[in-house]
Amino acid sequence: GAGVSQTPSNKVTEKGKYVELRCDPISGHTALYWYRQSLGQGPEFLIYFQGTGAADDSGLPNDRFFAVRPEGSVSTLKIQRTERGDSAVYLCASSQLKLQRSGYTFGSGTRLTVV
């Protein structure tokens, strides 16, 4: 596609529920990243995929968070037993290789609200 696509754009869920956030990267981009941006903060790194494998998941806050990229393209970020503190904008980005001089391309994000 022309850009990084994230769905849904907004998600409201009840505390304790399970959510899935989807990211469709730019076609041909092998690297995919998830970030989380809380109110008043900059984006915080969650996980980085190179192809199908998670090359760096050091930013995942706890075991309620999990991400997959089974075919090396679309990725899904999964959050179990959601908490109010999970409310944030979840950003996905992709790049052709690892971080390049032009940075990577972000999607518009999914705003997750846990009530």
Place this chain on the structure above:
Amino acid sequence: DQQVKQNSPSLSVQEGRISILNCDYTNSMFDYFLWYKKYPAEGPTFLISISSIKDKNEDGRFTVFLNKSAKHLSLHIVPSQPGDSAVYFCAASATGTASKLTFGTGTRLQVTL
């Protein structure tokens, strides 16, 4: 532990003047720096970058300066235009963790007529 700091949450500049956005970092392993611009309800978009082997990089109206000894970088926008009004994020990466960017908290720039 905020490794990348943008101490000015907001900045207002008149159209045509220079905008200077500042960023400080604490991790001496950072060797690549980027600036991103973000409009409301959109993802951050890449603006300009600089490697630690340089002290200046210029792209049109945008120039980034890096002072390694002070662990400080700045973004200059000349001349400022109303369309530049956005939140600007400074980000840094370190060799070996080149996949991961550490962002500052952002500076909201407003360019007034």
